[in-house]
Amino acid sequence: MAQVAAASPSEERRHRGVAWRVAATRVATIVLVLAALWGLWEAYKWLWETTGWTWPFVVDDTTMPHLHDIVGAFGDPATAGGPALIHPLLDAAWFTAKEALAGFLLGAAIGFALAVVLAHSRLLERGLLPYIVASQTVPILAIAPMVVVGLGSKGVEGWKSVAILAAYLTFFPVAINTLRGLKSVDPRALELMHSYAASRWHVLWRLRVPASLPYIFVALRISATASVIGAIIGETPASIQEGLGGAIVNFNQYYSLQPTFLWATNVICAALGISFFALVAITERLVLRRAPENIA
Amino acid sequence: MTAAPSRVVEIRGLTKSFRTGVTALQEIDLEIEAREFVSLIGPSGCGKSTLLRIIGDLIPATSGTVLVNGKTAHQARLDHDYGIVFQDSVLYDWRTVARNVSLPLEMLRWNRAKRQARVKEMLELVELTGFESNRPWQLSGGMQQRVSIARALSFDPALLLMDEPFGALDEMTRERLNMELLQIWAKAGSTVVFVTHSIPEAVFLSTRVVVMSARPGRIAEVIEVDLPQPRTATTREEPRFFELVTSVREALAAGRGDAARPAAAEELY
Numbered sequence A: 001m002a003q004v005a006a007a008s009p010s011e012e013r014r015h016r017g018v019a020w021r022v023a024a025t026r027v028a029t030i031v032l033v034l035a036a037l038w039g040l041w042e043a044y045k046w047l048w049e050t051t052g053w054t055w056p057f058v059v060d061d062t063t064m065p066h067l068h069d070i071v072g073a074f075g076d077p078a079t080a081g082g083p084a085l086i087h088p089l090l091d092a093a094w095f096t097a098k099e100a101l102a103g104f105l106l107g108a109a110i111g112f113a114l115a116v117v118l119a120h121s122r123l124l125e126r127g128l129l130p131y132i133v134a135s136q137t138v139p140i141l142a143i144a145p146m147v148v149v150g151l152g153s154k155g156v157e158g159w160k161s162v163a164i165l166a167a168y169l170t171f172f173p174v175a176i177n178t179l180r181g182l183k184s185v186d187p188r189a190l191e192l193m194h195s196y197a198a199s200r201w202h203v204l205w206r207l208r209v210p211a212s213l214p215y216i217f218v219a220l221r222i223s224a225t226a227s228v229i230g231a232i233i234g235e236t237p238a239s240i241q242e243g244l245g246g247a248i249v250n251f252n253q254y255y256s257l258q259p260t261f262l263w264a265t266n267v268i269c270a271a272l273g274i275s276f277f278a279l280v281a282i283t284e285r286l287v288l289r290r291a292p293e294n295i296a
Numbered sequence B: 001m002t003a004a005p006s007r008v009v010e011i012r013g014l015t016k017s018f019r020t021g022v023t024a025l026q027e028i029d030l031e032i033e034a035r036e037f038v039s040l041i042g043p044s045g046c047g048k049s050t051l052l053r054i055i056g057d058l059i060p061a062t063s064g065t066v067l068v069n070g071k072t073a074h075q076a077r078l079d080h081d082y083g084i085v086f087q088d089s090v091l092y093d094w095r096t097v098a099r100n101v102s103l104p105l106e107m108l109r110w111n112r113a114k115r116q117a118r119v120k121e122m123l124e125l126v127e128l129t130g131f132e133s134n135r136p137w138q139l140s141g142g143m144q145q146r147v148s149i150a151r152a153l154s155f156d157p158a159l160l161l162m163d164e165p166f167g168a169l170d171e172m173t174r175e176r177l178n179m180e181l182l183q184i185w186a187k188a189g190s191t192v193v194f195v196t197h198s199i200p201e202a203v204f205l206s207t208r209v210v211v212m213s214a215r216p217g218r219i220a221e222v223i224e225v226d227l228p229q230p231r232t233a234t235t236r237e238e239p240r241f242f243e244l245v246t247s248v249r250e251a252l253a254a255g256r257g258d259a260a261r262p263a264a265a266e267e268l269y
Helices: A009-051 A067-073 A086-120 A122-135 A140-152 A158-183 A187-195 A200-235 A244-253 A259-287 B048-055 B073-078 B097-101 B103-107 B112-125 B141-153 B171-188 B199-205 B233-237 B239-260 B263-268
Strands: B007-017 B023-033 B037-041 B063-068 B082-085 B159-163 B191-196 B208-213 B218-224
Touching (some): A067 A259, A086 A122, A086 A158, A086 A200, A086 A244, A122 A158, A140 A200, A158 A200, A187 A200, A187 B082, A200 A244, A200 A259, A200 B103, A244 A259, B007 B191, B023 B191, B023 B218, B048 B063, B048 B159, B048 B191, B063 B073, B082 B141, B097 B112, B097 B141, B103 B112, B112 B171, B141 B171, B171 B199, B191 B199, B199 B233, B199 B239, B218 B239
Parallel strands (some): B037 B191, B037 B208, B082 B159
Antiparallel strands (some): B007 B023
């Protein structure tokens, strides 16, 4: 019989030791991968520059700046006499993060509600699902001006329109995955609820939703990064200057003069996407305590 | 139709046909009194699980009546008269052992204090005290099934329906759980309908064994098990135990013989 009584103190200490080693290994892996990428980038740049190869593109300090120059750019003044680049970039990241977070939450809520409705009505599922799928084939760049201009004329602030665009990218994976999760409940678990004469509400909240959490979290991880992309792209047609999208448009214009500024902005964009992803992953860790084989 | 107060299950002329044209059950009559332990045994496809599911109102009957405590099966389900245990424990892996047991009590809107007291009592009954905050997947198969039994009995249902609850367990665990189930049955004072494939298990546990034959599913014979209560480990070694095992085995064989006769052709006309 598998007994899982409380671990003895010595076992606990051993567990803590193992946890430390796991954490250390993880950090070492990240450092190693970063170092390897750095090496690859610099080796490629060096090889193409010394041989003069031009395929697939000419390599020089404009197309591929040194990575240490990109990192160094964070400390350079963004405008003559202004503060170091990192300051306006972090401000922009904070601004975009707010849009993305609002969009993420809105999109997740809409996606979840949609999935719950569709899971309870075969008719609605058949009728609506094709249009939900079709909505994602329309490029966000085509929709962005309509949303921004349309809502703008109603007096909605620009950043709220951007949040709605982020939600547009976010709701879809949540809706599809949640629907799948809600419908893939163990039929015997449903019979059990049936035998308790459980209401639909109870079946939904005590069984279907908790059973779908692994599916929902997979969707949230995808949506977390998508919401950041949506916010950055949405800022452009909204002519919002305060965010990362604005920074990209701005530094794009000076690329030939100062390529490192755009690269530095990209690094911040990536970091923002990764932190959103990590936030969802940490929440998942805290919320999901499932059998190891049931965690996606 | 009114049933005697002590009659828990009353089945009259029950027939179940599936849309495919298969007749799973034909003209079943069965009565189960309070505190009985009735096993349904028969070859695969004899409809024993189907019969259990119809009693529990998980699927509808095609014709005939099923009364539980004098009510329709549907009303009995709405009144929380059934505790069900499946072959798999079907525990929710996002809930602790204690919260799994309290699940039906939440549906019944018991308050927290009452729920906690009952969960404690039930875990004592199935001897799992100390495992309250474990997750189901941290327990062995036998322990999981005991949690499942505790959950089924937590709200004092009039009828415990068990569908091959120990079918997935090894022989040793199975025999131990058989003993424990009898102790629980004696303490909880419930009425049990138990589906099984195992002849010794049926004889050891039951007050009556209902032997079924297949295609279409019918009751071939009902065998009273007159072994003394309480049953113990030595019950399995008594000559009477072997006699009863033999009669069940012969009834099963006779049931197969019936099926070999052109009974199936009769249905066509």
